[in-house]
Amino acid sequence: MSLRTSGSVVFFAACVFACSSSSSGDDASSAGHGGSSGASAGSGSTSVAGNGGHVATGGGGANASGSGGGSLSDIAKSLDGIRVEDPCGDTPLDNKTCAHVGTTADTEPFGASKSGTLGGETGTTYYVHFHVRGATEPTHIHGGSPGMPANYLVGGTPYDPGTNEANYEYWRISVDQPQQVYYLNAFNADGLAHVIHSLDYQVAIPVAAGSKVSLEVRDENGHLISNDDDVHPDGVDPAPNHGQFVQLNVVSVEPKSP
Numbered sequence: 686m687s688l689r690t691s692g693s694v695v696f697f698a699a700c701v702f703a704c705s706s707s708s709s710g711d712d713a714s715s716a717g718h719g720g721s722s723g724a725s726a727g728s729g730s731t732s733v734a735g736n737g738g739h740v741a742t743g744g745g746g747a748n749a750s751g752s753g754g755g756s757l758s759d760i761a762k763s764l765d766g767i768r769v770e771d772p773c774g775d776t777p778l779d780n781k782t783c784a785h786v787g788t789t790a791d792t793e794p795f796g797a798s799k800s801g802t803l804g805g806e807t808g809t810t811y812y813v814h815f816h817v818r819g820a821t822e823p824t825h826i827h828g829g830s831p832g833m834p835a836n837y838l839v840g841g842t843p844y845d846p847g848t849n850e851a852n853y854e855y856w857r858i859s860v861d862q863p864q865q866v867y868y869l870n871a872f873n874a875d876g877l878a879h880v881i882h883s884l885d886y887q888v889a890i891p892v893a894a895g896s897k898v899s900l901e902v903r904d905e906n907g908h909l910i911s912n913d914d915d916v917h918p919d920g921v922d923p924a925p926n927h928g929q930f931v932q933l934n935v936v937s938v939e940p941k942s943p
Contacts, residue, residue, distance in 0.1 A: 757938040763801030765935040772928030781879045788907035798901040805894030810941040812889045818918040819884040819931035822910040823872035824853040838871040846905045854904035862893040885918035
């Protein structure tokens with residue numbers, strides 16, 4: 686995030702479904718299908734408890750249990766409630782900014798991530814429907830395909846360090862297989878300013894069984910835009926100390942059509 690003219694807090698709440706394509710051109714479908722055989726529970730390094738969300742089964746046969754005894758809701762347990770926070774440190778700065786926790790110089794980049802692993806039947810790809818909620822500054826991203834809402838971007842690459850755009854932190858979901866990144870705060874149509882956006886929308890992301898899913902934040906400088914008014918969507922808590930955050934909750938899981 687960059688030191689620029691301050692602006693007012695912007696509230697952006699779009700609660701819509703977005704079944705976006707991966708880079709391989711797969712189409713997302715909201716239709717439910719039968720349960721998979723031998724589904725196993727997912728595991729991961731960040732089985733974070735959700736706040737205001739839960740795993741629900743998808744439409745159609747999403748309640749069906751596989752021969753291994755697992756249901757589609759079970760395979761996404763390690764993804765439900767993943768939350769990354771970027772609170773302000775002890776050094777308040779001017780122009781609605783504050784230092785990241787742990788940074789000692791303004792030229793020092795910041796990053797944080799948490800991840801989980803989807804279970805399921807080997808060789809099967811599923812659509813995981815996430816409820817994305819959070820409070821973040823805006824950023825710009827090169828390329829990619831806008832989804833719904835427009836600040837949700839499938840693919841694309843961050844700007845190089847040293848550019849103004851790189852000083853506004855990005856928040857994204859990264860999936861190992863099929864490999865793709867999904868930017869959550871890419872307000873490319875808007876100018877970059879010292880504002881906080883409230884994120885509240887749903888997206889469907891293809892994830893292969895056994896794939897790691899990560900929630901990541903990255904900033905190329907040592908400070909963030911402070912969330913002075915503790916902006917946050919309903920059903921989740923704000924980040925500590927006037928910071929930013931994103932939380933993912935799993936709404937449903939369904940196997941991807943062949």
